[in-house]
Amino acid sequence: MTLPPIVQAFVLHFGEMGGRWGVNRTVGQIYALLFLSDRPLNADEITEALGVSRSNVSMGIKELEAWRLVRKRHLPGDRREYLEAPDDIWQILRTLAEERRKREIDPTLSLLRDILMETPTSAEERHAQAKMRQMHDLIELLTGWADDVQRLDNDSLAQLLALGAGVSKLLEVKSKIAVFASGKRRNISQEDPS
Template sequence: MNLSPLNERFVLHFGEMGSRWGVNRTVGQIYAVLFLSPEPMNADQIVDALGISRSNVSMGLKELQSWRLVKLIHQAGDRRDYFETPKDVWEIFRTLAEEKRKREIEPTLTLLRDALMETPLDEAERHAQQRMREMHQLIELATGWFDEVQRLSPDTLENLMRLGARVQKVLEFASFLRPGKDGKD
């Protein structure tokens, strides 16, 4: 398979972005090739498309499987393993967000919970613990909101995202309508 100039730019960009997203360049490129492919691909096809070693492809596919960003597919009459990305971009977004949370947010929350359980030794530790408490509350609030957003249908989520800053106007109006409220929380 030869990559067209358009596909090659996309694949190279995903390779560059991979390192910023916590995976190496090769993993980003493998994902991009699979994402663009109309059919599941086997490792040999990925090797041919990217010009990288079979071992790099195998390791990259394992990493993408651990992120749940590629699925293993079997084809009748063929003993090779084939791989594809989920077709629905919203499913990809949700999976990526869940994995990032599991790998980055949850360990931070665990550290903060443990730190907040300790008895501060002095004023500096009390101050530090208060700052950690504020961070913990913010992360808990954000993850709670994210949990609710994750349960929305893709259509509802898309509409919410399209609203953008206009959501603030809806919230201000709703606050205005509540009896006994001056519009401030």
């Protein structure tokens, strides 16, 4: 691996963090490399830069495509495939949020929906189901919010983030004026009145 020191440090770090982020070391390293690169790289360049096997790179790329974090491109007069990481950092954020949700949250939401259809047959089951309903409702609230925010353009999103807790002040005002209430509202309470 002959990379500039700061690039190498970042690549190695992403490799180590990969585990915590739900991908393996090589996948983390490939993404880091592509993210920092000022031009698309082909698989052999990646293999060379990271010092791993060509097949490992192939599998890593496949996974990054599944995450929609890299794109394949073709350069004129070169049969090889080149890879690049999209560079709109806001879009990367949206993609990560969507993909993590798909992997980490949706399956649970689906299970909860199923279980909440069942009729409890004991006090213990009734309590368990009530807890699951709490969890279900909270997740729906969160994912619904995420859906909405997902659709904001970069600037609005940046504004929202910059606002921080200031939003609570804004909410006070809103509740007083009550005119801005636009279309779809959601259920606010998480307490289950069962």
